[in-house]
Amino acid sequence: MRGLHADTGYLLYRLGLRSGQLFNAFLQESxxxxxxxxxxxFLATSKGALQRELSSRLGYxxxxxxxxxDDLEKLGFAERRPSPDDRRSRIVVLTADGRAFLRDTDEAGLRVTNDLLQPLDPAERETLHTLLQRIADTELNS
Amino acid sequence: MRGLHADTGYLLYRLGLRSGQLFNAFLQESxxxxxxxxxxxFLATSKGALQRELSSRLGYxxxxxxxxxDDLEKLGFAERRPSPDDRRSRIVVLTADGRAFLRDTDEAGLRVTNDLLQPLDPAERETLHTLLQRIADTELNS
DNA sequence: CAACAACTATTGACGTCGACAATTATTGCT
DNA sequence: AGCAATAATTGTCGACGTCAATAGTTGTTG
Structure with a gap:
């Protein structure tokens, strides 16, 4: 009978949970x-996006x-603007405060990932990233 | 500004979610x-375990x-037996039905992982598994 | 051009999940 | 004998995913 950790899919599931936990811990104070x-x-790379784009790209x-x-607007990190083409849509854009927040927390975010990948040397991390990226590209078609 | 998928930790989080979704879809009918x-x-590899062992090993x-x-007992896949040493503890063991269920679904479970890893060739899958295993060994100390 | 199908954002409902506190029964310590 | 520690359990709370329903708007087409 195969053990649990013999299954790459299950490993992904478990480490994904752990990664999410670490990220949420780092974000807690904010x-x-x-x-x-x-x-x-995502907004930082997109110059504004419709909510339905956010939905499909982020998978939520x-x-x-x-x-x-709503939450990001309350914090002043994002804004909803009316779409000129389609009055059904709203365009979500990053504010200056939102951009500043990302800049301030960028380093801490990197530290989270470094923490998780501690057992791997730089070359292995690169390999892992490439493989995951390949899966993500086809699986999350982004 | 770095993109979303520039971060290995975030990739792990996203693919972990996806992997869990695929597993749950495959288990739905059961x-x-x-x-x-x-x-x-886990029970299949352990010949019976205390619930606190299950908790620490599985991370729940x-x-x-x-x-x-409770659920597994209702389905007849597992049983709680009193521990001879300690009357506080119960030993959870796999039943014959539980073992049969694992045998019957083993192939389908493999297909889930194969599906997810489709963009990788066998050697790459092996590499990915090894790297994830290394992280899991130190991170989930199992 | 009027009726209808499709789409965007939103709200609400429901079940699952993860983390924590509290409780009960039992054991170990001293 | 008394008390801290432990195993399982129950209950609670917020976060989360999924799905149905709605209002407002756009596109289509008969």
Whole structure:
């Protein structure tokens, strides 16, 4: 009978949980959660996105996006702007404060990942990242 | 500004979620969830375990173990037996039905992981597994 | 051009999950 | 004998994922 850790899929599941825990611990003092942080990071690369784009790219349900953007607006890290083309849509953009927050926490975020990958040397980390990226590219079609 | 997928920790988080989703989808028809399956798989390698062992090895809270074992008992896949040494403890063992269930679903479980790792060739899968295993060994101290 | 299908954001409901405190029964310590 | 520590259990709370339903808007097409 195969053991649990013989299964790469299960390992991914377990380490994914652990990674999320570490991220949330680091974000705790800022009052955000991993989901907010992911959304901010995505906005930082996109110059504004429709909520439905955020939903499909981040993999969260549209109804979840609503609350996340609400929270970020309250903190002044993001804004909803009306779309000129389509009055149904709102365009979510990063504010200057949001960008500053990302800049200030960037280093701490890197430390979380470094912590997790501690047992691997730099070349191995690169390899791991490349392999995961390949899976993510086809699996999350991003 | 770094993109989302520039961060290995975040990639792990996302792919871990995806892996869990795939596992749960495969388990749906059996009425179990990933947590039950993990517990069963662990029992299959252990010849009986105290619930507190299950808790520490699987990383679930002791209070979560209670419900999981309840469910598995209802399905006849596991049993609680009194511990001869310590009347506080119960020893959880796999039943014949539980073992049969694992045997019947083993192939489907492998297919889930194969599905996820599709973009990687066999050598790459082996590399990925080894790297993840190294992280898991130090991070989940198992 | 009027009716209808499709889409965007939003709200609400429901079950699951993870983390924690509290309780009961039992054991170990001293 | 008394008290701290432990195993299992129950209950609670917030976060989370999924799904259904709605309002407002756009696109289509008969």
């Amino acid at each position: 009052g955000l959660r991993l989901r907010h942080y992911a959304l901010l990071r 349900d549209p109804s979840a996006i609503v609350g996340l953007v | 009425g179990l969830r990933l947590r039950h399956y993990a517990l069963l798989r 809270d002791p209070s979560a173990i209670v419900g999981l074992v």
